[in-house]
Structures are given as C-alpha cells and as structure tokens.
Amino acid sequence: MTVAIVFALLVVGSVVFSLVSPWWFTPLASNWGTIDTTLIITFMITGVVFCALVLFMAYSMFRFRHREGIRAGYEPESGKLELWLTGLTSVGIAAMLAPGLVVWKDYVTVPPDAATVEVMGQQWGWAFRFPGADGVLGAVDPMRIDADNPFGLNPDDPHGGDDVLVEGGEVRLPVGKPVKLLLRSVDVLHDFYVPQFRAKMDLVPGMVTYFWFTPTVTGNFEILCAELCGVGHSAMRGTVVVVEPDAHQPWLDEYPTFAQAVRDTALAEAVRQGNSMNQ
Numbered sequence: 001m002t003v004a005i006v007f008a009l010l011v012v013g014s015v016v017f018s019l020v021s022p023w024w025f026t027p028l029a030s031n032w033g034t035i036d037t038t039l040i041i042t043f044m045i046t047g048v049v050f051c052a053l054v055l056f057m058a059y060s061m062f063r064f065r066h067r068e069g070i071r072a073g074y075e076p077e078s079g080k081l082e083l084w085l086t087g088l089t090s091v092g093i094a095a096m097l098a099p100g101l102v103v104w105k106d107y108v109t110v111p112p113d114a115a116t117v118e119v120m121g122q123q124w125g126w127a128f129r130f131p132g133a134d135g136v137l138g139a140v141d142p143m144r145i146d147a148d149n150p151f152g153l154n155p156d157d158p159h160g161g162d163d164v165l166v167e168g169g170e171v172r173l174p175v176g177k178p179v180k181l182l183l184r185s186v187d188v189l190h191d192f193y194v195p196q197f198r199a200k201m202d203l204v205p206g207m208v209t210y211f212w213f214t215p216t217v218t219g220n221f222e223i224l225c226a227e228l229c230g231v232g233h234s235a236m237r238g239t240v241v242v243v244e245p246d247a248h249q250p251w252l253d254e255y256p257t258f259a260q261a262v263r264d265t266a267l268a269e270a271v272r273q274g275n276s277m278n279q
C-alpha cells in the first residue's frame, strides 16, 4: 500500500515538475522549430506512457494486494491483451518516428541559395573557412596541414587563394541567410553544436559532413563540442555571432585570404633571415 502511494506521488511530482520546471529549451534562434516540435511530441507520448504505466502499477499493487485466503490466478497468455498492447505500442512508436522523418528530409535538403562555410575542428578548438570571391572552397589535403598552413590548403588549386581563413574560435554569420556548414576534423570525432540553432552534426576524420540552417536572431551563441573528444573536450568552445547582413562582409574583410597568409609567412621568413644577416 505504501509503495502504491509512493508510485502515485511519483507521477504527480513528475507532471508538476515538468509543468513548472525552469529548465526548458533555450530560446530558438534558427529555422529549426520543427525539431523542437518533434522533441515535444516524443516528450508528450513518453510522458503519457510513463504516467499510465506507473499509475497502472500503483493501481495493481492496491487492487491485488495480499489478503488472507485469496490466491492469484495463473493466466500466462491473453491473445486479446497482446493484440491491444502491440497495436497501441506500434501507434505510439510511429507517432514518435514519423514527424522526425519529415524533419530529417528538410535537414538534408540544402536550399540552393545557401552560403557555404567550412568548420574545422581539432583538439580542442574551432576554425572556419569562407570560400572567398569565387564562391568555391579550395581543395585541401590533411597531409599539408602544418603551422604555416593550418587548413591544409593545396596551393596549386586556383580556388584556394581567395579562401578567407578565420582562426580564433569566433565566426560571424548574417541573419536570415541560409548557410551550409561543411564539417571536417583534423584528429578525432567532434560534434558541432549550438543549442539555440538545435542543429548539430559529427565531424568525422577522413570525411566531410554537413548540415544547414538559417540564423533567425542576432546575437552571440556558444558553440559546444558535443562529442567526448579528449581531456580538453569541455574547453572546446567557440562563438557564432549572428549579425545584420551589412555587417558581415566588413568583418570578413579583416581576415586574411590564403594567398595573403602564404605571402605573410614568406615575408616573415624573409624578414627573419634579413635580421640574422644584419646581426
């Protein structure tokens, strides 16, 4: 009897907690409201099933509690009950999965006008590459990655020279413009996640993954790595700053293109050699 009351109170407490809890989704800042909808549908269905099952257990504990002289009947099979339970479970599972299929189709269908930005993850930070004036990202090769060429760009590819390299963990994106993020990892599995955008995707060494979204709110949003990637995992953070469209290009212009970065490196080397000759 006591356990039955505890079970019933557990249900009441869970429902009350869900209704008054201050912990809920962060405010949405992208087009992916449908992802919230699918999560809420799942939350509702699992919540109703949780309440029904636990209340049923409480009822059974009370209704069929031990009483002198009463023996339990043994009924291992009930075709009718199994049919009902199988049917209801199937409907519940389908109701949880079907909306996700619709949203997933949108998630993997990139709008043709989406801008392309590359995100590069490595233990434990983020870097970004914009395709530059030609709109095409230059070819890369992991074997070329070194201190002077952190993105591993192939200097022979004419598309790479105007690529804009953004290091330092902060990237700015224009509000209202769809963007396709191409994700690659230098070392291990990472996962690019901005909670307010809802969208996320793994970075897998050896391949380029992607997802797209449209930022809908200006402001600063924290990038988290959502894949345990080593001792510095929790420090693998960055910032997406969503700005008005006019403010984006001036910001991008502050960063060097690959051609400039190469020239700067060569210049630095020349200066260094010149200094040592003067000494």
Ligand SMILES: [Cu+2]
Pocket (backbone or CB within 6 Å): 121, 124, 189, 190, 191, 225, 226, 227, 228, 229, 233, 236
């Ligand atoms: Cu990581």
